[in-house]
Every structure is written in structure tokens, then in C-alpha cells.
Amino acid sequence: MTTAESTPKGTVSMANLTREEVGLATRNHGILLEALRYPVTPIGMHYLLTHYDVPALDPAAWTLEVGGLVTGPARLTLEDIMSRPRVTQRVTMECAGNGRIAMSPRPLSQPWGVEAVGTGEWTGTPLRGLLEEVGLSDDAVEVVFTGADSGTENGVEQRYERSLSVANALREEVMLVYELNGQPLPPQHGFPLRLVVPGWYGMGNVKWLSRITVVDEPFQGYQQSHAYRIRRHADEPGIPVSRIRPRALMIPPGIPDFYTRERTVAAGPTTLQGRAWSGFAPVERVEVSTDNGMTWADAVLEAQRDPYAWVGWSYGWQAQAGRHQLCCRATDADGNRQPLHPEWNLGGFECNAVQRVVVTVPER
Amino acid sequence: MTTAESTPKGTVSMANLTREEVGLATRNHGILLEALRYPVTPIGMHYLLTHYDVPALDPAAWTLEVGGLVTGPARLTLEDIMSRPRVTQRVTMECAGNGRIAMSPRPLSQPWGVEAVGTGEWTGTPLRGLLEEVGLSDDAVEVVFTGADSGTENGVEQRYERSLSVANALREEVMLVYELNGQPLPPQHGFPLRLVVPGWYGMGNVKWLSRITVVDEPFQGYQQSHAYRIRRHADEPGIPVSRIRPRALMIPPGIPDFYTRERTVAAGPTTLQGRAWSGFAPVERVEVSTDNGMTWADAVLEAQRDPYAWVGWSYGWQAQAGRHQLCCRATDADGNRQPLHPEWNLGGFECNAVQRVVVTVPER
Numbered sequence: 001m002t003t004a005e006s007t008p009k010g011t012v013s014m015a016n017l018t019r020e021e022v023g024l025a026t027r028n029h030g031i032l033l034e035a036l037r038y039p040v041t042p043i044g045m046h047y048l049l050t051h052y053d054v055p056a057l058d059p060a061a062w063t064l065e066v067g068g069l070v071t072g073p074a075r076l077t078l079e080d081i082m083s084r085p086r087v088t089q090r091v092t093m094e095c096a097g098n099g100r101i102a103m104s105p106r107p108l109s110q111p112w113g114v115e116a117v118g119t120g121e122w123t124g125t126p127l128r129g130l131l132e133e134v135g136l137s138d139d140a141v142e143v144v145f146t147g148a149d150s151g152t153e154n155g156v157e158q159r160y161e162r163s164l165s166v167a168n169a170l171r172e173e174v175m176l177v178y179e180l181n182g183q184p185l186p187p188q189h190g191f192p193l194r195l196v197v198p199g200w201y202g203m204g205n206v207k208w209l210s211r212i213t214v215v216d217e218p219f220q221g222y223q224q225s226h227a228y229r230i231r232r233h234a235d236e237p238g239i240p241v242s243r244i245r246p247r248a249l250m251i252p253p254g255i256p257d258f259y260t261r262e263r264t265v266a267a268g269p270t271t272l273q274g275r276a277w278s279g280f281a282p283v284e285r286v287e288v289s290t291d292n293g294m295t296w297a298d299a300v301l302e303a304q305r306d307p308y309a310w311v312g313w314s315y316g317w318q319a320q321a322g323r324h325q326l327c328c329r330a331t332d333a334d335g336n337r338q339p340l341h342p343e344w345n346l347g348g349f350e351c352n353a354v355q356r357v358v359v360t361v362p363e364r
Numbered sequence: 365m366t367t368a369e370s371t372p373k374g375t376v377s378m379a380n381l382t383r384e385e386v387g388l389a390t391r392n393h394g395i396l397l398e399a400l401r402y403p404v405t406p407i408g409m410h411y412l413l414t415h416y417d418v419p420a421l422d423p424a425a426w427t428l429e430v431g432g433l434v435t436g437p438a439r440l441t442l443e444d445i446m447s448r449p450r451v452t453q454r455v456t457m458e459c460a461g462n463g464r465i466a467m468s469p470r471p472l473s474q475p476w477g478v479e480a481v482g483t484g485e486w487t488g489t490p491l492r493g494l495l496e497e498v499g500l501s502d503d504a505v506e507v508v509f510t511g512a513d514s515g516t517e518n519g520v521e522q523r524y525e526r527s528l529s530v531a532n533a534l535r536e537e538v539m540l541v542y543e544l545n546g547q548p549l550p551p552q553h554g555f556p557l558r559l560v561v562p563g564w565y566g567m568g569n570v571k572w573l574s575r576i577t578v579v580d581e582p583f584q585g586y587q588q589s590h591a592y593r594i595r596r597h598a599d600e601p602g603i604p605v606s607r608i609r610p611r612a613l614m615i616p617p618g619i620p621d622f623y624t625r626e627r628t629v630a631a632g633p634t635t636l637q638g639r640a641w642s643g644f645a646p647v648e649r650v651e652v653s654t655d656n657g658m659t660w661a662d663a664v665l666e667a668q669r670d671p672y673a674w675v676g677w678s679y680g681w682q683a684q685a686g687r688h689q690l691c692c693r694a695t696d697a698d699g700n701r702q703p704l705h706p707e708w709n710l711g712g713f714e715c716n717a718v719q720r721v722v723v724t725v726p727e728r
Contacts, residue, residue, distance in 0.1 A: 016380035020623050022465070022475055025386050027625075029393035032552065034417040044408035044550050045418075052620050053398040054409075101386070108623060111386055153622045186408050188396065256416050258517045259384050259472060261391075 030115025046118030052151030071135030099351030244279030394479025410482030416515030435499030463715030471712035608643030
């Protein structure tokens, strides 16, 4: 496992976890891995990371303010937004901190294993049309999205805010969303309105949207300039987290032990299945190892149905008596492939090291 | 804090938590405490504890088998069940392990803080009518409910199974449920059919129900005779967990810190609010302490609308600069009152010690 030379501030090297990490884990939740069986994740099984508190917003009183460097500032009601062109996209969303628990020393934050992912059918209106209507000024550089949720991080009190470059904000797939899986957006997923940026990690998909502001310089808010950056040292500016690295996950086969989650699988032919995704390019290949990454074989991939949603894969395995570590890894059409081991960084982001599932096959 | 004399097998005394506990915490999730604002918990915000895996059940192929010591064994389709008398009840459900993390030494299991609770509007058909139709034999003693989910616990491979005495199974409020909050039961809550036993901790509300068996002696399955018992030593039979002890929870006021979840509250008048419940009797009193349990004052209670659902409470607080520990506690009409400190037992059950919320009020 890749480790830093020391244990920097904000990280720990101990194997066990702190009360605060567990408090976060109990509050935020991953997908139940068996829910990888569904092409669209049922509400309540999609991963969920809530930075602060879910705010209480009255949809009748709520408005979206669109301002800053625009020709015609606007204030829209939910009705206004729902009367605009309507699109539905199937999008896989993943937390940028997914996989963090495997890093050593471990960044002190939400201790995700591999389960911080889900796929929704998101319905809303393209952002581009709205931005064109309000008219971006020539000196517009970024678009800032402000949520209604607030809290403190490292002593900095803030509303949750993230930005996109004008070029990214104008991409046709970026949308303002008011429905999930054919239902009004649940409170925990951003009711009444959220941003969805297909292909990007979760932090860009601002929930409980209340304001869109066009600005003429790079946004310096906490979640943009401090958090969500790949750094090895606290004093470097770091590289901003954006698109989702490739990952394949399998539905753990057999039956689990309650406490350890280790699996028991019956000897004989078993179909290993799961899903794979990348925010850079279509997934081109999924490989499976049943010997802890010593040897790999190709899984069968389903056809890609949606450009920003995961694809299904399957692999036939002859389970023989013994203890096995099953792994899977994805490679996308841009040549990005999952690493075998975590690539360490200070915040614990983009850790797409391969999933390992321990199974025991009893003698018949 | 109450502690045992030693650290028995299956418990730890360390402050930090194991990887397995965190794996469970990431998979199972509590209510987001701010969701106590809703009288009915939105789907996805209700607590969820899944012993094994959520099974994949095809509602067209699924049937419920009713057999054992009955006059006329039956096999019912989902359509059969949905054509029976339909009732909707608002019921507060809580995990029997809620509060476990406060115990010391700590039982190694799902490390709940205080958040393993939720209230649903459950729709289904009374169990009693069905049992009367199939006709219980005179020697019937218990009714066993078998789920479709299986796994191992402490080396024992099993389907999830729990029983009720005939008297409890025939109580009019016990129901077979196929809808939650007006929607088909979500997979994670037991689709297509679950048992709901109002007033009882979660373990009795068997999900993914596949079989009901009437038997002539007390059921000895793992979840009945081994798990979910109040014991101080592994070799005692213990007292079975059943009805929910009283508890009050507050919506944490102000805004949170992301990592510690400690709160910042503005000085001045603040309304503390929350909900309280008991599976024994109506909640009669909720008290609030703003000085870490030194002094207590009565909160205002809403009228009880549903016999098995929580009631709202509120309390006016003059927040003054400083760091405060806010507490609340419930007392029910049977005289059960929450303890200030956990009452230790080996499995970490029924720990209804008062909630403590740390807030800092800055100088103006």
C-alpha cells in the first residue's frame, strides 16, 4: 500500500477508526452492494453524502436566483423551471472520497469503503438553455452554484458552494434536476432543485440549489480551492477533483457473515456480476481475478445504453473449495485503468483501487 | 458509564472502532437527525439495518406459505394479500441496538449512536384475519416468520427468522405490509411483503417474508434464542428484547461542523424540537436539560395522533454564549423513563440513555 513518509495533520495511521469517522459513516451511507443488480438504484439505496444538514425548504417559497455577470438577472420559481424543456438522463454518481478507508495514513473524513456510488434517472432541464437566456457577459469565467445548506469545515463557516468553468457549465449534459427515478427529488437528494454534472464526482452536483452566480475570476470558495483537491502536502495548491475515474464493482456472491461481511459461496459454477463506469470515456474492458490479482480474465460487458451510466458485466467462475479473494477492474476507452493499490493523497480522493471480496467455498 | 467487570468475548474496551464495525456503519444507516422534522420519515431517511443481503424477489413468482399447526394451510400470491382488508398505520420503528456505541465495553456489532429510528406509514392487511382464516390448532404456541434472506452469524448459517407468541401474533395492530408511505415497499424495507409489529423493536418486523409457520413449542432459532436477549453473561438465557423503551431525540439546533458534527448556535431565543416515543405506553412527558443533565425543564408535547407513532415536542431556550450540552428525555404513561447513562448488557440492546448534543454559542 502506498504510504506517505509521515502522518500529516488531518490523517491517522492507526488501523481502527475514530468516533467521528463512525459518526459520519452512520449518517452517510453507501449503496448496498447487492443493489448493483438494478440498472437504476432504488431511492434509499443510492449512496448519500450530506456535508452539513439537509435543509428544510418550502417549495412554494423557494426561488432560484440567477445573477452576477449576466445581461438579464432572473428569479425563477420551481414552476418556472418545471415548465422549461424537460430531459431525463441515467447518470452514475460517485463520491470523490469513495475508497478512502484503504489509504494509509488515512485522511480523517467519511471512511468510505467502495460503496459510495449509485445510478439515478434524473429529470430536469438543461442548464445551458437557462444560461443562454440570461445572457453571459463577455468577461464571464466561471459559474458558481450555491446550496441552501450551511456548516463549518476546518473552522470556516460557509454555504456549500462549487463552481464550473463557463465551458463546462455550457455542456449540453449538465442539468438542473427536480425528479429522481420519476419521483419528486427526495429531501436528502436536494429537493426542490439540484445540479447534476454527468461524469463528475458527487461534489460538483450541488444540492438544494438557491443561487447561480456568473463571475469573472476563478471561484475561491472552500469546497473549490481547499477541499476536493489532489495534494500530497497541505501547502501545495493541488489539482482539482473533477471527472470520475474508472471503477468496476461486483455484487458479492454467496451469503454474508453479519459482522465481517465475509462470504460463503457454494462450490461449482457461479456467475460473478457487477457494474463498471468511468467519467472520462466508455468502459472498454472489465477484468476479473479470482486469485487476489495474480491472474486476470476478461468479463463480458453489456452494451453501453447511456453515455453517463454504468454498464453491466458478468464472468463465469468455477468455485472450488478454499478461501479466495475476488477482484475486478475496469479500463476505459481513454486507457485509464484501475490501480491494484491506492494512490495516496492528503484528502483521500479518487481512490479507485480494485475491490477485493473475500469468499470461502466449503468442501462439498 | 456503567461497565462490566471485564471485557467479555465479543466486546472491546477501546475507544476507537474496528474496520468491521465501520463496514457495518457504512452499509446500515440511521435517520438524518434533522429528518425528525417530518412526522413521517421520507423513504431513504428512515433507519435501515440489513442483517444479510437484500434478496432479489420476483413479485410475480413470490408466494407466502402459511402452514404448520393450522387447519387449512395456504399459499398466497401478492395479489391475494393485496385483495384482503387494507389498513394503514403510522408506526415508529427503532433498532434494538440503537445507542449501542455508548456502551463500555462495547459489543462488536452495528455501532449505532442514537439515530436508528424512523416512522413510516405502513399499509397492508391485519395478520389476525389471515391466521383466523387458516385456523390455528389448539396446541399452537408460537407463530414463526421466515424471511427470504440468509447468512451466517457466529458461524450459524440461517434464514432470518423470528417468532411471536400466539397472543402477540393475534393482536389487532400486527400487520403484513406491502406499502410504505403510499409506495410499493422498497426492496430494502422488505419487498414484496414484511411483518410490522407496532411497538416492538425492529428485529421483530421480519422483512422479505416467505413463510409463516405455526408451532407447538417456543421457537429456538438463532435470532430468537441467541440474539436479541438482555444478558450480562454469555451463559445465561437472558430476557428477550421486545417492546421499545421510551426515547426522546432532538433535531440538533444550529449548524454542524462536517467532521465532528458539533454545532454552532446563534445567541438568543432558540426553539429546541424533536420527537419522542415508547412501545409500552403513550409518552407522557419530555424534559430538556441545557446544562448536561444538572437541571431539567418540561417541553411542550403535541397531542398523540397515532398510538404507535412518535409525538412532537418543543422547548424554548435562551442560548447564551458558551459551550453547552443539550439533553432530552422521555417518560411514558407506564412510568418508564430514560436513564442518564447506558445500562450495560452483552449484546448492546435497549440502550435508551439520553441524547447529548454539544453546541457552542459564540459571543455576539
